[in-house]
Every structure is written in C-alpha cells, then in structure tokens.
Amino acid sequence: MEIAKSYNPKEAEETHYQTWEASGCFTPEINKDPDAETFSIVIPPPNVTGSLHMGHALQHTLMDVLTRWKRMLGYKTLFLVGVDHAGISTQLMVTRQLKKDEHKTPQDIGREAFTERVWAWKEKYGNTITNQIRREGLSVDWSRERFTMDESLSKAVREVFVRLYEEGWIYRGKRIVNWCPKDKTVLSDLEVKEETRKDGKLFYLQYPVKDSDKKLTVATTRPETMLGDTAVAVNPDDERYTDLIGQTIALPLTTREIPIIADEYVDAEFGTGAVKITPAHDPNDYEVGVRHNLEQLNVMNTDATMNSETGAEFEGLDRYAAREKVVEKFEELGLLEKID
The missing domain is CATH 3.90.740.10 (Valyl/Leucyl/Isoleucyl-tRNA synthetase, editing domain)
Structure with a gap:
C-alpha cells in the first residue's frame, strides 16, 4: 500500500464522514441503553437559497460540541438537521430565472406551474447547504433530515396554531405589515431594505x-x-x-x-x-x-x-x-x- 506523501484533509474528511453517516453513528438508536436520558437539539434551519457563513460555523460548532459531549456522557442524543424554504427568497430566485430564461413572469405561467418550478429549483440548488453541513463534520442525524415545507411539519404548525387559538393564546386582528404590491405578499422586516430617497419631498x-x-x-x-x-x-x-x-x-x-x-x-x-x-x-x-x-x-x-x-x-x-x-x-x- 502506497502512503501519500502529504495529508489530504478534504479526502480524509469526506471518507470519514461518509463512514460515520452510513453506520448511523449520529442516530439516537446507537445508544442501546434503555434507561439512557435523552438530549435533543434542533439546528436553526438555514435558508435553502443561501450558503453558510462564519456565523453559521460558530453556531453549529457550539451546538455540535454540546451534542457530542452529551453523547459521550451516555445520553441518547439527537442533533436534528434541516433547511428552511425561505419563501420570498426562493420565489425571487425562481422569478429571476424565469425572466432570464423564458422572458416570462409567474403570472404568465400560472400559480401551479410556478409552484412546480419552485420545487424543481429547490431540488436542483438546495443541496449547497446540506453539503456544507457535511463538510463541517456536524454529528447530525441525516436519517431524520427535515425541510420546513414537509407535510408533517406543516401539519404540526397548523395543529399548534389551532391549539393556541382554542386555548385563547392567539387571536386574529389587524396589524401593520410590509406589503409588496408587485409580488402581492407580506414581507418580514428582515426582507425589507429601507432607503432614504434623495428626491423625496415634504x-x-x-x-x-x-x-x-x-x-x-x-x-x-x-x-x-x-x-x-x-x-x-x-x-x-x-x-x-x-x-x-x-x-x-x-x-x-x-x-x-x-x-x-x-x-x-x-x-x-x-x-x-x-x-x-x-x-x-x-x-x-x-x-x-x-x-x-x-x-x-x-x-x-x-x-x-x-x-x-x-x-x-x-x-x-x-x-x-x-x-x-x-x-x-x-x-x-x-x-x-x-x-x-
């Protein structure tokens, strides 16, 4: 067997991580102790349209340290991984692509066809985040990977809202929102860029x-x-x-x-x-x-x-x-x- 003259971290990391993932090293079931206490933590799901930055790396490292520590202490651990659908951002990306490739708008192709394009875009470009998480070496359970638009999660959200409403904790009322007249949708404060117009008049x-x-x-x-x-x-x-x-x-x-x-x-x-x-x-x-x-x-x-x-x-x-x-x-x- 010929030994490489220099260490190749990329190759070693990919090989080791694939082995860990395939053998289920990060699933709760790896702990066979029926009396083991449980410890679970959910990754704040990054937007599917983006890529990880240093802030993610810091946050993920701290969460992974906690998870690995609990695992070594004998806890049955679950570090749950997933990505967020980032509705407005994804819609914007697909809208731009549609205009560039076909010179059309979402209204031109209709709601159903546009929704299909969004899902297709997610499948094609949405793996950037998950590949980066693997490169980080996080001890997450990929067998339980979640997407915020999964039907099971959507059902859970609906159920929670109904329960909270029935118990009197939430109500429906009028509130001021950021509204986009072009896309005809509400925008979060994080999605709004405030600008002071130089030609504004009083x-x-x-x-x-x-x-x-x-x-x-x-x-x-x-x-x-x-x-x-x-x-x-x-x-x-x-x-x-x-x-x-x-x-x-x-x-x-x-x-x-x-x-x-x-x-x-x-x-x-x-x-x-x-x-x-x-x-x-x-x-x-x-x-x-x-x-x-x-x-x-x-x-x-x-x-x-x-x-x-x-x-x-x-x-x-x-x-x-x-x-x-x-x-x-x-x-x-x-x-x-x-x-x-």
Whole structure:
C-alpha cells in the first residue's frame, strides 16, 4: 500500500464522514441503553437559497460540541438537521430565472406551474447547504433530515396554531405589515431594505378646524394617505394647540370629520408639531390609533391603487398618481402651504 506523501484533509474528511453517516453513528438508536436520558437539539434551519457563513460555523460548532459531549456522557442524543424554504427568497430566485430564461413572469405561467418550478429549483440548488453541513463534520442525524415545507411539519404548525387559538393564546386582528404590491405578499422586516430617497419631498397641508377660521398644518411625504387620516395629533404639552385638543377637523377632499387628539408620541419641536394620523398606513400611527381607539381606514388595494374608500375621483389611481392629484387639489383649495 502506497502512503501519500502529504495529508489530504478534504479526502480524509469526506471518507470519514461518509463512514460515520452510513453506520448511523449520529442516530439516537446507537445508544442501546434503555434507561439512557435523552438530549435533543434542533439546528436553526438555514435558508435553502443561501450558503453558510462564519456565523453559521460558530453556531453549529457550539451546538455540535454540546451534542457530542452529551453523547459521550451516555445520553441518547439527537442533533436534528434541516433547511428552511425561505419563501420570498426562493420565489425571487425562481422569478429571476424565469425572466432570464423564458422572458416570462409567474403570472404568465400560472400559480401551479410556478409552484412546480419552485420545487424543481429547490431540488436542483438546495443541496449547497446540506453539503456544507457535511463538510463541517456536524454529528447530525441525516436519517431524520427535515425541510420546513414537509407535510408533517406543516401539519404540526397548523395543529399548534389551532391549539393556541382554542386555548385563547392567539387571536386574529389587524396589524401593520410590509406589503409588496408587485409580488402581492407580506414581507418580514428582515426582507425589507429601507432607503432614504434623495428626491423625496415634504408637503405641508392645511386642515381647516370645524366651526373656526383656524387651520392646522401637517407635513407629510405621502399626501395620498391623507385620504385615510382618522385624526390629527399634537403633543399635550404644546401650548400652541392646547385650545384645539378635542375639536374637529373637516378633512379636505372627503366628507369626513376627524378629531384633534393629544398624544406624547408627537414631537412638538419637529415640523409643525401637528401630525396627521393614518393608522392603516403607518406603524407609528397604528400605535397611536390603538391608544385612542381610532378607525383603521385602509385606502389602497393590494396592487397599490387607491380603493373605493377614497371616493370616485381617486379610486383606481396608482398611489403616485393619487399623490399628484391630492397635491393639485390642495393647491386649488388654497390649502397647500409649501413643498420642501
């Protein structure tokens, strides 16, 4: 037998790991002691669309050390491995591939065909993560490998949600979410990239106080959302507006009247010190709305066009077109103070 002149770690590691995996060294059943205590740990499933980085390596190493230590102490151990379907990321990757290869959109091929493409993509490209985990040498039980879209896991999630609902621990209600009008789906905060537009404008709109010659000026970057305003808020300690708290605004471009409320959320030193409150279209406004029991008036459709709540003049307009029209109407009414 010829001995290699130098040690080849890649070859040795692959050979050893294949032997360990084939012989079931990392399964709980390797421990034959019927009285052995159990120890299990679940790997936080990495996204199937990505690849492992140094953060994963550190985390996995710590988990593997714990698992191997418990195994050596005589515990019946299970280090459960799996990957996450990363819904939005996977959808984006397949959408890009579809556009590049066939110049089509998901809507062109339909939901069922697109879902099939997603599964095919997962089978073709989803092995990067699992191969990397093997390269790490983790003592995970591959015979129990899981994918977050496995039917058994989906069933377990549904069962837990039903149980929690029946026991009164969860409820269904309205909340502010990140919505993508292009893909028509909710996005997590981690999937949203915040950017400050250099060409953004600040519109100063005047709101008439009912039964008075006074006007309140509010500043906003999104004038179209004023159609969903349900209050104007001022700081309770702001002496400029003390006499207006509790009075009513005749909301321009609508037939609605909205209250002037006091809330410490408002920074009296910022802008005009008066803030339009649109609970259905701003997370901070939502919280103010909950505190004051304000109506959550959604004025947009899922494709970011204005809905019927905005009136016939605005219904169906894209949000940016509606923005221009709202500004135009305020200017016609003499209620546009300035644009910065």
